[in-house]
Amino acid sequence: MQGNSLRRGSVAGLPAGSGSALPALLLVGLFFIVPVVALLLRSVIDPEPGLQNYAALFGSGTYVRVFLNTFLVAAVVTAVTIVVAFPVAWMLAIMPPALGSIVFGIIILSMWTNLLTRTYAWMVLLQRTGVINRALMGLGIIHEPLPLINNLAGVTIGMVYIMLPFMILPLVGTLRAIDPMTLRAAALCGASPFEAFRRILLPLSLPGIAAGGLMVFVMSLGYFVTPALLGGTSNMMLAEMIAQTVQSLLNWGLGSAAAFVLLVVTMALYAIQLRLVGARRAGGGI
């Protein structure tokens, strides 16, 4: 046993156990924990000690609207993502591998494509004179171009596009882990396909849906780029507001307070997600 514990030393010959995590701990401690804590402190001392930044944040209709809008967008995006992702994950779990690998390839390609590239494409596609409006008008479905950008519709389309892989990939794992025999048994006992879906398949995949949905919700809450480019000024989200408050208005106190609120909400939801999936699988799509 003694020899064993000696061997457990790191590659660099640092002391056993925790030693080799030291560089990571130093890096994260000095350049992550310290700056974030300093920022949070700033929310109660800038421009002067007190809670006036939080009072300003929750006392103003403008900021409260930003909070509500942020939650609304995140909820809509999560709901749409779940509904779209579930059938795809279901098929991917049982499809012949040759067919499935094409779909997986497309998912990975879209996921790895530069975020700004994807958002730019949607900016062009969703324009008033963009391809989608023209196609719909050409088909005679609409007569006036639909307002698809700089509003909730634009943000939802762009965000669902980005979040789909994060929902589909973990769900495939959940669905693959379900024993097909349970459904065979249901069919033998006379359950209709709809009943088997409602009473067996859906409940068994619920943990995966909850975990993935929570992850999508948390990611959407703090999203900056896509809402800033596809959303409108009337439905600004929290991340954009924080960036603007700090960068354009140079109001560090207020920006820090808003950042603190975002941090607390995110971390609380993340803690729930950890409970749901266990720390190991919290990594998500990779």
Place this chain on the structure above:
Amino acid sequence: MLLDYDRLGWLRVALVGFTAAVAAFLLLPVVFIVLLSFGSSRWLAFPPPGWTLKWYQQLLADPSWIDAALTSARIAAMAAILAVVIGLFASFSLVRGEFRGRQVLRGLLLTPMVLPVVVFAIAIYAFFLRIGLAGTTVGFVIAHTILALPFAIIPITAALEGFDKSIEDAAIVCGASPLQARLRITLPSIRIGIFSAAIFSFLASWDEVVVAIFMASPTLQTLPVKIWGSLRADLSPVVAAASSLLVGLTLCLMIVTALLRRKLSR
């Protein structure tokens, strides 16, 4: 038989159709942007009135685009190397260490992935303003290494957990030093994890926009910052050309990854 592909009946037609539609939805922007970059319309009309390479010529003739791409590549390469090396050391401790607070440490090192980037961006920006690292390459590399670290730690710890430690012990029993055993037995065995870590941490930095927007200076900007600036100004087709080159790069990376994985896992 809801989980039996061959016995789904009419449901299969509907579900496969839906899956195909979603796949098309996921592919649409990527294909669209590439087609658009060859279109001759300044106003991004589609289908384009004619085909041209002039947006690529404009792109490659503009030194600020080339500079931005080189800056991005340099920063991403440095951040990826640092993240993989630091993450590798940390992973050994996270997987094999026996000390209290190991799970806490794991959670702490993965936090940069779940904290909204904008919070980290303004925090590190304020911090770097104070210590004089804002707008510097060093500052960029440090910030991006922190963001890339979870993407390095997750695949490496996964690979290390899947590696049977008794093989390493066997090498030591056979006379290898612990260091030799690690370098010649363990590292080669977890190479797929290390390789994934390198790809993911490179992409984490290469694609990063939010921290970069704050960190950039007039003389130091990465490709995403350059694209961001152009997008806010207008929807020039030059951005489509730059984006298409990025799509090409992604495809190359995917193919290289697939080939290397096949080779490494043999």
